[in-house]
Amino acid sequence: MSQVSQQLDAARYTWGGDEFLFVEIAESMSLAANFKANAMATRLSARAVDGVVDICPANASLLLRFDPDVVPPDRLESLVREVEEEVAQLSEQTLETRIIEIPVWYDDPYTRETGARFRKGHQRPDGTDLDFAAEENGLSSPQEFIRKHHESPWLVSMVGFVAGLPFMFQIVPQEEQLEVPKYLSPRTDTPPLTVGHGGCFACIYSVRGAGGYQMFGIAAAPIFDPAQKLDDFSDFMIFFRPGDIVKFRPVGEDEYRTIQAEVDAGTFTYRQAPVTFDLQKALADPTAHNRDILEKLHGL
Amino acid sequence: MAFDILEPGLATSVQDLGRLGYYNVGIPQGGAMDQLSASMANALVGNAETDAVLECAYLGPKFTTDADAVLAVTGAPVQVKVNGAPVEQWTRLPLAAGDEVSFGMLSGGTRYYIAVQGGIDVPLVLGSRSTYALGALGGWQGRALKAGDTLPVGAVAPSARSVRDSIPEDLRPVYAKEVTVRILPGLYDHRLTAEGMETLVSASWKLTPVADRTGLRYSGPDIAWKPRTQPFGAGSDPSNIVDAGYAVGSIQIPGGKEPIVLHRDAVSGGGYAMVATVISADMDVVARSAPGTVTHFEPVTMEQALTARADAARSRRAVWE
Numbered sequence A: 001m002s003q004v005s006q007q008l009d010a011a012r013y014t015w016g017g018d019e020f021l022f023v024e025i026a027e028s029m030s031l032a033a034n035f036k037a038n039a040m041a042t043r044l045s046a047r048a049v050d051g052v053v054d055i056c057p058a059n060a061s062l063l064l065r066f067d068p069d070v071v072p073p074d075r076l077e078s079l080v081r082e083v084e085e086e087v088a089q090l091s092e093q094t095l096e097t098r099i100i101e102i103p104v105w106y107d108d109p110y111t112r113e114t115g116a117r118f119r120k121g122h123q124r125p126d127g128t129d130l131d132f133a134a135e136e137n138g139l140s141s142p143q144e145f146i147r148k149h150h151e152s153p154w155l156v157s158m159v160g161f162v163a164g165l166p167f168m169f170q171i172v173p174q175e176e177q178l179e180v181p182k183y184l185s186p187r188t189d190t191p192p193l194t195v196g197h198g199g200c201f202a203c204i205y206s207v208r209g210a211g212g213y214q215m216f217g218i219a220a221a222p223i224f225d226p227a228q229k230l231d232d233f234s235d236f237m238i239f240f241r242p243g244d245i246v247k248f249r250p251v252g253e254d255e256y257r258t259i260q261a262e263v264d265a266g267t268f269t270y271r272q273a274p275v276t277f278d279l280q281k282a283l284a285d286p287t288a289h290n291r292d293i294l295e296k297l298h299g300l
Numbered sequence B: 001m002a003f004d005i006l007e008p009g010l011a012t013s014v015q016d017l018g019r020l021g022y023y024n025v026g027i028p029q030g031g032a033m034d035q036l037s038a039s040m041a042n043a044l045v046g047n048a049e050t051d052a053v054l055e056c057a058y059l060g061p062k063f064t065t066d067a068d069a070v071l072a073v074t075g076a077p078v079q080v081k082v083n084g085a086p087v088e089q090w091t092r093l094p095l096a097a098g099d100e101v102s103f104g105m106l107s108g109g110t111r112y113y114i115a116v117q118g119g120i121d122v123p124l125v126l127g128s129r130s131t132y133a134l135g136a137l138g139g140w141q142g143r144a145l146k147a148g149d150t151l152p153v154g155a156v157a158p159s160a161r162s163v164r165d166s167i168p169e170d171l172r173p174v175y176a177k178e179v180t181v182r183i184l185p186g187l188y189d190h191r192l193t194a195e196g197m198e199t200l201v202s203a204s205w206k207l208t209p210v211a212d213r214t215g216l217r218y219s220g221p222d223i224a225w226k227p228r229t230q231p232f233g234a235g236s237d238p239s240n241i242v243d244a245g246y247a248v249g250s251i252q253i254p255g256g257k258e259p260i261v262l263h264r265d266a267v268s269g270g271g272y273a274m275v276a277t278v279i280s281a282d283m284d285v286v287a288r289s290a291p292g293t294v295t296h297f298e299p300v301t302m303e304q305a306l307t308a309r310a311d312a313a314r315s316r317r318a319v320w321e
Helices: A001-009 A029-049 A073-088 A110-118 A128-138 A142-151 A253-265 A279-284 A286-297 B036-047 B196-204 B280-288 B303-319
Strands: A012-016 A020-023 A053-059 A061-066 A094-106 A152-159 A166-170 A194-198 A202-203 A215-218 A245-250 A272-278 B002-007 B014-017 B055-056 B060-067 B068-073 B078-082 B085-087 B092-097 B100-108 B111-116 B150-152 B180-185 B205-211 B215-219 B238-245 B251-254 B258-264 B268-271 B274-278 B294-299
Touching: A012 A073, A012 B274, A020 A073, A020 B238, A029 A053, A029 A061, A029 A073, A029 A152, A029 A279, A061 A073, A061 A245, A061 B092, A061 B238, A094 A253, A094 A286, A094 B280, A110 A194, A110 B055, A128 A142, A128 A215, A142 A215, A142 B060, A245 A286, A272 A286, A279 A286, B036 B055, B036 B068, B036 B111, B036 B251, B036 B280, B068 B078, B078 B092, B100 B111, B111 B196, B180 B196, B180 B280, B180 B303, B196 B274, B280 B303
Parallel strands: A094 A245, B180 B294
Antiparallel strands: A012 A020, A020 A061, A053 A061, A094 A215, A094 A272, A152 A166, A152 A245, A166 A202, A194 A202, A194 A215, B002 B060, B002 B150, B014 B055, B055 B111, B060 B100, B068 B092, B068 B111, B078 B085, B078 B100, B180 B274, B205 B215, B205 B294, B215 B258, B238 B268, B251 B258, B251 B274
16 A cells, blocks of 8 residues: 555545536645645646646645536546546655755845735734744744744645746644744735745745735745746746745845846856655655755755 | 727736636636627627637727728627717727727626737737736736737738628627526535525625626625634635635635635635636626626536536527528
C-alpha cells in the first residue's frame, strides 16, 4: 500500500453545472492531498481526453472543465475515477521539479501603507499585519515570524485566483505551520508582488487588485510578465507551476532596488536548481528533506 | 480602417467568444458576457462568430469611423445614434467615413454589443482577443477603452456575407425585471443546512449594484451553514474551504449573506464554498440582468441542464441559418 492511499480516503466527485467536474480529494490541507491532486492532473493531461478543456489542480482538489457535447459527464467521471485508482496504486511518489529563490523585502513601506489604509475593520486595528501574525502564532516578535516564514521551503500547491498567482504550503509538520486568518473583509487594493498569507497558505499577488490575505512583504521581481521580456518568461508569461518549491530570501531596500534595476534592464533571472521532491521523505523527516533540497539551491 | 474613440463609455471592452485552456494558471475564460447577443451582432455584419466585438456596459462610447463601415448593435435596449439621429438596434447599419456613433440611455439590461464588418482587429493573445483587465492582457492594450484610442478594424473578407439583415423580434433575447435562472446544486451544497438550501431555491433574490464581469451579488434572506469544526487550512468561517478551483457560474455565499454568481472574468479559485452552479444555458440570462432584477434560482438535474444546453445551441444556430 502506498502512503497516499493509506492516508487519504477516496475522493468526492461532484458537478459544477454542466461544464465542470469537481473532485475533492480531502477537506483539509496536506502534502499528500496536494500530491494526489497534481498526480491526477498530470496523468489526465497525458491522456489528452477529447472534450476536456481545462485541468486545474488545486490545493486539495481538482477542477476539470469539459464540453459535455464531446465527453458526456458520466463517461468523464469514470475516466477520472480510473486515474484516481492509478494514482492510489503508485508505489513511489516523487516529483521532478525545481527550487527557486524568491527575494522578498519583508516589512516594506508599500504593504505597510496599504495595510494602514485598510486598518478599519482589521482584526488588529493597531499595528501591522506582521504584528498580528506574530501574535496569532504565539511568536515573540514580527522578526521571529519573518524568520519562520523564510527559513523553510514552500511547495507551490496551486496556481490561480488571478493570472499566475501561486498558493504555497510550507514543507514542515502541521504543528509548525504558520496559520493566520484572512482579512475580515477583503481589501479592494493590494500592491503587485505582495507576499500574503491566509489560512495555512502563502501567496504572491501577481497583479494589483483585491485580496484578503495578510500582507508581510513585497517580492522584488515579477512572476507574471505578459510581455515576456525576462529570460525566465521566454516560454510562457507565467512563472510558477504547481510542484515548484520556493525558498524566500529576505532582502533590504538596497538589494530590492538593485533587483528592480536588473528587472528594468531585462537582465534579472531567478536563482533556481532542479530537485526531486519525495513525498515519503518529506513526510517522514521534513527537516532532512528540506536540508537536501536547500543544498541544491546553495550548491549552485 | 479604425474607430477613433471620442468618449470611452463606462466600461467598453473588446470581447470575443473567450479564452479557454488557461484557467489552470488563473487566466479566466473572459469573452462576451451575453454570448447570444454578441453572436447576433456578428451575424448581422457578415462576420464569423469568433470575430471580436465591443461590449458596452450602461454608458456607451462615442466614436467616429475613418472609412465606410458596416455596423450592428445588439443586446440591452439602448438608443443608438449616427450623427445624432436615432437608428435601429438589431439591424445592419451602413456607416460612411466620418460618421459619428453615440448612444443614449438604456431601457433595460446592462450590456450591449457593437459588431463591425471585419471585426475589431486587436492581436490574438493566447488564442483570443478578449480583454483580461486584471492581467492587463488581450483586447485593446489589456484594458477598457479610453478617449483618444484608435481602435483597428479588420479588413473585410471577400467572402463576408451577412446571414440576415435584421434579427426578428421573436429571436431577440428578453430583458426582464424578473427572471428564473436554472442551477445545478452540488460542489459544497452538503455544507448548507436543509433550510439554507431551501431558502436559496425559494427566495426572491434581488441583484445588487455589485455586479460586473467577475461576479454578481444578490440580496435576500440569510442562508445558514452547518456549524462544524473547520478542516486544517480552510479558515475559520463555516463558508470557508481549503482554497479550490471555482466553477464558472458557481454560487458562493460568504458568511451566509448575499449569494455571488461568478461570471466570465471571475477569479479561478479561492476559499469560499460554492453550493450550486448556473447551468451553461442560463449564463446569458444572468449576464443580461440589471441591478434590481428579481431572480429565482430553480434547481435542475444534470439531464435537464444538458437538454437546456442543446436547446440553447439550437437557438444560437438558428441565427446563423
